[in-house]
Amino acid sequence: MSQTLTQKGLRPGTDSASWNAEYAKANILLQQQQKSTGTLFIQLQELIGIDTNFAAIDTVLLNKQPVFFQMNDTLLHPELQALQTEIDNQKNNETVLHQLKKPTLSLSGTGYARGSGIDESNDVKTSQGLYFQRYNYGVAAQLSVPLFEGIYIKPKIQQQQQLLDAATEDYAAMQWHLKKQNEEADTVLHNAVSVASLVQSQQQSSSFLFNAVMARYKAGLISYADVVLAQQQLIQADADTENAKWEVWKSFLYKASVTGDLKLFLQQFND
Known part of the structure; x- marks a missing residue:
């Protein structure tokens, strides 16, 4: 039996022990990676403010x-x-x-017009009060020096x-x-x-x-x-x-x- 296994590439005792050792080592690395992945997902949830599970399947x-x-x-x-x-x-x-x-220079102007129903001889002419008869204008300039x-x-x-x-x-x-x-x-x-x-x-x-x-x-x-x-x-x-x-x-x-x-x-x- 041992001779047959050896001819096929298997070595009794040695292969099984080596395989178990490598399997345990790989399992430890897998556990460490899962721990790192879980920690990163928790940090991501904290950053975006959403308490949900993520599935990282995007491989674009x-x-x-x-x-x-x-x-x-x-x-x-x-x-x-x-x-x-x-x-x-x-x-x-x-x-x-x-x-x-x-200094600041300010310019201002004003103008207005008025009408009256009484003329110069004190005669009352009511209808004339509806029209402008006198015009007044004013211009001012002010220079301010602080x-x-x-x-x-x-x-x-x-x-x-x-x-x-x-x-x-x-x-x-x-x-x-x-x-x-x-x-x-x-x-x-x-x-x-x-x-x-x-x-x-x-x-x-x-x-x-x-x-x-x-x-x-x-x-x-x-x-x-x-x-x-x-x-x-x-x-x-x-x-x-x-x-x-x-x-x-x-x-x-x-x-x-x-x-x-x-x-x-x-x-x-x-x-």
């Missing part, structure tokens, strides 16, 4: 790679545009304060200049931050694409290795533990390939978020 992103377009400059990022709007508002407020120190207004305006102008300087510094800091984030996103995306191309070779090599090990196992040259190990390497290579594709998509999404334009990412699903 695993069947293709993103098509890269020319990204917008970080100067068009919404955060920079909001800070630029704040700078413009502070400049406008400062301009208004400077205008308060200047001699002491500058005493009260000067501290406000200084305060406004400080607010403008603070807004300008915030803009420069955000611009520098986005520039470095953009460089980081480029590095991460380039690395993810490179890794995705390398894992394809890893998967092909693991597949070739598994087939070769199976042939040697059937010939009775190696134990079943070697087959399990080769199969584990093949499965790991497949998992690495899928993870590499996910990393490419995650890096592409990160790049789109840094540039402040998610349309480049969403367009991938419309093709």
Whole structure:
């Protein structure tokens, strides 16, 4: 019996113990992965505020790679545009304060007409009161010079200049931050694409290795533990390939978020 099993590639005692050990190891890894998955789903429920179970069955992103377009400059990022709007508002407020120190010239005019039912000789002619007979006009000009207004305006102008300087510094800091984030996103995306191309070779090599090990196992040259190990390497290579594709998509999404334009990412699903 032992001779027959050995000829078929099985080794009594050794194969069963090795298989049990590898099975226990794989089961432990599965339990750890299930724990991580459950924790991530709980965190997702907390973030979106919905207490429901999710079934992650969408594999659209695993069947293709993103098509890269020319990204917008970080100067068009919404955060920079909001800070630029704040700078413009502070400049406008400062301009208004400077205008308060200047003289103001006011022009006004008035005019009215009246009618009377009594003429110059005191004769009563009621019907004439319905028509305009006298016209009066008035024009006025007023020049106002705020001699002491500058005493009260000067501290406000200084305060406004400080607010403008603070807004300008915030803009420069955000611009520098986005520039470095953009460089980081480029590095991460380039690395993810490179890794995705390398894992394809890893998967092909693991597949070739598994087939070769199976042939040697059937010939009775190696134990079943070697087959399990080769199969584990093949499965790991497949998992690495899928993870590499996910990393490419995650890096592409990160790049789109840094540039402040998610349309480049969403367009991938419309093709």
